[in-house]
Amino acid sequence: MTTTTPPPPRLEVCGIEVAFGGLKALDGVSFTVGDGETVALIGPNGAGKTTVFNAVCGLVRPRKGHVRLAGRPAPSKATGLLAAGVSRTLQGLGLFDRMTVLENVLVPLSSLPGPATRKASKARAALADLGLAADADRPAGTLPYPERKRLALARALVTGPGLLLLDEPAGGLGEADIADLAHTVRATADAGCAVLLVEHHVDFVMDVADRVVVLDFGRVIASGTPGEVRADPAVEEAYLGLEAAS
């Protein structure tokens, strides 16, 4: 028993159960995301997608089950995520509007050791990758919405995470911006980063995801490749059916 054990997945969510009062938000949710893999978490509103993120980030504590990062228990506090190589974007973006664009990207680097000049060049490189180099010295609050979303993404990518959690990255974006976003997500995964994203935009999900995990009422009702999930009648009933009807 020495040679053939595969390395543990970057993210392993195993049987987690989260309850708010009497309401079970998550009920035995399990899935994995491997290095270089993009997994989409989809499901109707209230299915528990953001709660999964919060459990991974240590913002809510599961009653049962566990979350592991590359085989180790996930940090119990959100502050430890950076050291564990986890970056997350927020639905509300959570930008520091009164800071400059560059300072926003410097914040996650500021708790890490290393010389300030290295951090500054890293931050500028992250901004340049997402086409924000010219805006570096503007207050973040003055950026238009698509640029704000890109800034949130740059801030998540600047630390070179091993696991990237994206909460509705395509929400509110137009087609050209979504195509750019898909390109960035693919490039990030190709570089070896595990990507887990929550998204309502079905075309975007089908485009970028290697696998799709479907949640409904806090349970995983389907998982597989985009093609498999699309053909699953349970998914159609729970989610895609609702989409079509609305």
Added chain:
Amino acid sequence: MDRFVFLLSTGLARGAVLALFALSLVIVWRAARAVNFAQAAMAAVAVYAAFAVTAASGSYWLGLACGLATGALLGAAVERGLMRRLPHRTPLPGMIGAIGLVMVLQAGLAIAFGPEHRPMRAPFSERPFVIGGVPVLSPYDLFVLATAAAVMGALALLFTKTSLGLRLRAAAFAPETSRLLGVRVPRMVTVGWTLSVATAALAALLSVPTELGLSPHAADLLFVDAFAVAVVGGLDSPLGALAAGIGVGMLSGLVTGYVSASAAPLAVLALLTVVLLLRPGGLFAAGEARKA
């Protein structure tokens, strides 16, 4: 005209101290969203430490250094030992805790050192220079102005140009998001209290030699005026603290000279009332409040 220049120049030195103390309130407000009503009593403790060290060693500068260190340690200790443990859903527990702390500290100082005023000597002459027949700032006033300017400049650099300053600002404006980005928010709150009380201690150390002397209540009036200054300038705004501090210092200097000393606090309160009526966020308030 001579009188006007004299009053303005004394007001300027007083204004610098007010601005410094108001800045200390701004720092703790930004770090912890709390108005520290114990700031004057905590600063008085630091001044007593400086007084004792100066009396024992004969060195004003050693006393000054010990006073600042006492203020910094007291700030950290009060945050860790008291403020952090109070509920934060409403501001009330923090206020009541601070007021309780004022009573404990001031009674403790009176027990340890006696309630009387002790004269505290300034390290430089307080006799004003006379320029063209008009008495203007004294050497000590110049020392106060230079020290206040240097410390405010250093704090501005700390907050805007350093990695620690970036984390302090991030933790102040969006604590939850900052946690996700690896910022140790509780530590930043402690650092904020430390900086704040050390700054308040410096302001009190600079102001006590120009007043009646050292007593457990020596910084009380300074706090009242500086609180008005901080609110007038906008509690979130260091620049507001500076501008309003100088403005209020000059206003109370002029009112003291032309009307009477007892009218000066009323003039400050009148200014506070007008600002609260016209611009409740303060003159330099940013457009947007903090989120989450």
